[in-house]
Amino acid sequence: MTPTRSRLLTLLSHSVQGGVHLVLGGILAAGYVILAAGLVQLARSAPAVPLGLTIALTVIAVPLALAPPLLAPVRDVSVAAARSLLDLDLAGPTAQLTWDDRLRSAGFFVAHLIAGGVAVVALLAGIPYAVALVGWAVGTRGDGFRVSAPALGAWGVPLAVLIACALPLLALLGRALMRALAVPLLGPSASAREQAERHERQVLAERNRIARELHDGVGHALAITTMQASVAEAALGRDEPAARAALAEIARVGRSAMADLDRSLAVLREEDDGARAPGPQPTLADLADLGTSTVRLTGDPEAVGGLDDLTSREAYQVLAEAVVNGQRHGTGPVEVTWRRAQESLTFEVSNAVGTSPGAAGGGRGVIGMKERAALIGASLEAGAVGDRWRVRLTIPGVAR
Numbered sequence: 094m095t096p097t098r099s100r101l102l103t104l105l106s107h108s109v110q111g112g113v114h115l116v117l118g119g120i121l122a123a124g125y126v127i128l129a130a131g132l133v134q135l136a137r138s139a140p141a142v143p144l145g146l147t148i149a150l151t152v153i154a155v156p157l158a159l160a161p162p163l164l165a166p167v168r169d170v171s172v173a174a175a176r177s178l179l180d181l182d183l184a185g186p187t188a189q190l191t192w193d194d195r196l197r198s199a200g201f202f203v204a205h206l207i208a209g210g211v212a213v214v215a216l217l218a219g220i221p222y223a224v225a226l227v228g229w230a231v232g233t234r235g236d237g238f239r240v241s242a243p244a245l246g247a248w249g250v251p252l253a254v255l256i257a258c259a260l261p262l263l264a265l266l267g268r269a270l271m272r273a274l275a276v277p278l279l280g281p282s283a284s285a286r287e288q289a290e291r292h293e294r295q296v297l298a299e300r301n302r303i304a305r306e307l308h309d310g311v312g313h314a315l316a317i318t319t320m321q322a323s324v325a326e327a328a329l330g331r332d333e334p335a336a337r338a339a340l341a342e343i344a345r346v347g348r349s350a351m352a353d354l355d356r357s358l359a360v361l362r363e364e365d366d367g368a369r370a371p372g373p374q375p376t377l378a379d380l381a382d383l384g385t386s387t388v389r390l391t392g393d394p395e396a397v398g399g400l401d402d403l404t405s406r407e408a409y410q411v412l413a414e415a416v417v418n419g420q421r422h423g424t425g426p427v428e429v430t431w432r433r434a435q436e437s438l439t440f441e442v443s444n445a446v447g448t449s450p451g452a453a454g455g456g457r458g459v460i461g462m463k464e465r466a467a468l469i470g471a472s473l474e475a476g477a478v479g480d481r482w483r484v485r486l487t488i489p490g491v492a493r
Contacts, residue, residue: 107180108261111268114178116216118209125206128158162199165190168279171201175275179268183279193282201278208267219260223253305461306374306410307354312458313417314350318343320387320420342385349382375413376405383416383429392431396438400491404469408440408488411462411473415442415484418458423482438491443483462486 132154135147161167168190175181190198226249281289325339375382377397384390400408412429419427423444431440459475462484466473471488 104265105261107268108264110178110180111271112212112261112264114174114205114271115209115212115264115267117174118205118207119213120209122206122210123213125158126210128154162202163195165195167202168194168198171198171205172279175271175279179272179275181272181275183275184281191282193284197278197282201274204274204278205271208270212263212267215263216260219256223256226250226253226256305465308414308458308461311350311354312421313413314346314353316417316420317346317385317387321346321385324386338386374406375409376400376402377409378405379409380412380429383413387420388416388427388429390429392429393433396431396433400438400488404471404488407465407469408471408486411465411484411486412440412442414458414462415475415486418484419444419482433491436489436491438488440486441483443478443481446477446480446482 132147132151135142135150139147172183176183229249280286321339321342325336325343328335328339377400380390380394380397397405416427416429419442423446425445427442427444429440429442431438433439462475463473466486469488470490471486473487474483474485476483
C-alpha cells in the first residue's frame with residue numbers, strides 16, 4: 094500500500110469516526126430540541142392548556158434535562174465515546190468526581206450537542222440538496238427534487254460533488270474540535286495533573302534512593318566478599334581458623350546483602366498490605382557491622398546516638414559507600430573514625446591510595462555520597478591527603 098493511499102484511508106477512517114461521534118451528539122440534541130418545542134407548544138396552547146400545568150411540567154422537565162450532564166455515568170459514556178471514536182487516551186471511570194470535574198464534563202456535553210446538531214442539520218440538508226441538484230441537471234423534475242435554483246443547469250453536478258466532499262471535511266473538522274475540547278474537559282483537572290506529577294516525582298525520587306542503596310549495599314557486600322575470599326584462599330591449608338573466619342564473614346555479608354536486596358525489591362514491587370513488610374534499614378546504631386578484619390572502627394558508640402532516623406540512616410549509607418570505595422580502589426585497611434565536637438558529628442574514612450583505575454575517586458560513588466549528605470544538611474569532602482584517600486562527613490547541629 095502506497096503512503097498516499099494509506100493517508101487517504103486514515104483520513105477516511107477518521108472522517109467516519111468523527112461523523113459517528115457527531116451524529117451521536119446530534120441525536121442527543123434532537124431530544125432537547127423536541128423537549129423545548131413541546132414546552133413552547135404547551136405555552137402557546139393557552140388557555141386550552143392551563144398555565145399552571147405548563148409551569149409545573151416546565152419546573153419538572155428542565156431540571157431533569159439539565160441534570161444528566163453533571164452525572165458520573167454520563168461522563169463515563171462521554172469518555173468511552175471519545176476513547177473509541179476520537180482515539181484519545183483518557184482516564185477511565187473516576188471513583189469520586191469533584192464539582193470541577195462535573196462542570197467540565199457538562200461543558201463537553203453541551204459542546205457535543207451543539208457540534209452534533211450542526212453536523213446532523215448539514216447532513217440532512219446537504220444530501221437531499223445534492224441529490225436534487227443532480228436531478229435538475231439530468232432533467233428529472235419530480236416532486237422529490239424541488240430546489241430554489243434550477244437555473245444552475247449543468248453546474249448542479251459540480252456543486253453536488255462539492256457538497257458531497259464538504260460533508261466528510263465537516264466531519265474531520267468536528268472530530269478535531271471535539272478532540273481539542275475532550276482533553277481539557279474530560280481529562281484530569283489542573284490540580285489533579287499537578288498532584289499526579291508530584292506523585293510521579295516522589296516515586297522517581299524513591300526509586301533513585303533505592304537504586305543508590307542497592308549500589309551502596311551490594312557494592313559493599315561484593316567488595317567485602319572478594320577480599321575475604323582472597324584471605325580465605327591465602328589461609329587455606331596454612332591457617333584454618335583464619336580461613337574459617339573469612340568464610341564465615343562471607344556468609345554473614347551475603348545474608349545481609351540478600352536481606353537488603355529483598356527489602357529493596359519489596360519496595361519496588363509496591364507489595365500489598367498483606368505481604369511481608371520490609372525490614373528496617375541500617376542506621377548508625379549498626380555501625381559495628383561495617384567492622385571486619387580489613388575495616389577498623391575507632392570512636393565512642395554513644396557519640397552516634399540521638400540522631401533522627403533519616404540522618405542516622407543516610408549517614409550510615411555514606412560511610413558504607415566510603416568503605417566500599419576504599420576497599421575497591423585503595424590498599425591496606427580502611428580506618429573509620431568519628432567524634433563529636435563543637436555541636437557537630439564528624440566521620441572520617443581513609444586508607445592508602447591504590448593504583449587501580451578510579452583510585453583517585455570522583456566516580457559515581459562520590460556523587461551519591463554528596464547527594465545523601467546534602468539530603469541531611471551535612472557536608473562531605475572527598476580527596477587525597479598525602480598518600481591517603483579521605484572522606485570526611487560532617488553533620489552540624491549535634492550537641493555533645
